[in-house]
Amino acid sequence: MDRRQEILEAAAKSFSLFGYKATTMDQVAKIANVGKGTIYTFFTNKEELFNAIVLKMIEEMRAASDLVAVEGGTFELNVHARLMQLLKFRKTHQLYAKLIDEEKELRTPAVTEVLAQIEREIVSYVKLKIERAVGRGELKPCNSELIAYLLFKSYLALIVDWEKTHDMELTEEQIATLLSDTIFKSLLR
Amino acid sequence: MDRRQEILEAAAKSFSLFGYKATTMDQVAKIANVGKGTIYTFFTNKEELFNAIVLKMIEEMRAASDLVAVEGGTFELNVHARLMQLLKFRKTHQLYAKLIDEEKELRTPAVTEVLAQIEREIVSYVKLKIERAVGRGELKPCNSELIAYLLFKSYLALIVDWEKTHDMELTEEQIATLLSDTIFKSLLR
DNA sequence: TGGATGACCGGAATGGTATTTTAGTCAGTC
């Protein structure tokens, strides 16, 4: 198998298991059965290797989100399913969960940056979906950036924040109904 | 002037200026012109003194919120005005701003706890307002806890979080319109 | 003689320094 691939797999494993700060380049080299110098022929530094791994994760997330979207489904149906899926990754996906933990505990700058980037991408993806739906006449024209932001933050609040202060987690049903009656409804043409 | 009051004022000054961690009991005693031991005849420890100061701040906030509410105004008008006012305190009020900063930088547990408490109180206050409005027939019956939470988080996102990633701060007009069209509208009977 | 005080105590925070760890390099190997 080619060395670049070995390195990527080793790095993915190590970052998922130990996070960014606690994985060392020696560690990655050893797992990949490669001299440390070899890593630097493919990636300029640790952070770039990390970014490559995160990029792969983002691809996975995009694919998982596509999997729950229904061709020809309504804007609401699809955006709801996608955001639920994407936000579940925070607990489910080993690397994502590890990074969130590292952000909370260590505040590693590289990790903070990457997590912010992921959120920006999700919001900008939702924004795109809104604009498409407006374009085909499903939704009223609106400030898509603002609505995308509000939608994302609402899901984040209901899925992630709620359970930190309340002991019963909200059901998907509750979330769907609540946002359907409020934000989504108001967007319809 | 009575010693308890002197101590409270000294503590308020010191906490506002230096935050929780960086104010020392010796400091408070000196400002209050009081022996350190005297403080402990009125407050069992530093944290209780702190809680007393924060309680005063919460009273101030409640009063400021009452000031912007209009007797006989609609639910939307009043809740909007109150939440805007309350959230402005995060930048405006010296102690509040200091505590938010300390929470971000130091994560002092006593501060974390107090900030969480303030948020819980705001949400529970909004919840009460919702229930009153439902009671008088202005709003449809609903899950008041959930709606209060969503409302609070939405305002927080639009007022506080938005400007961290976007360079133009949202106008009150934009926020009012957005939430009026979405969440508030859906609550009306 | 009882409320007030500040010297005092122990544990925690801080600072300074010796040691280890680690990202990144590069001379040497195959």
Added chain:
DNA sequence: GACTGACTAAAATACCATTCCGGTCATCCA
């Protein structure tokens, strides 16, 4: 010439000495 791992400088960590600070209490007046 692709690959390696010993090497380097810088950063992180561990260590210890010192300071700092919350809380106490024997002492002191009023």
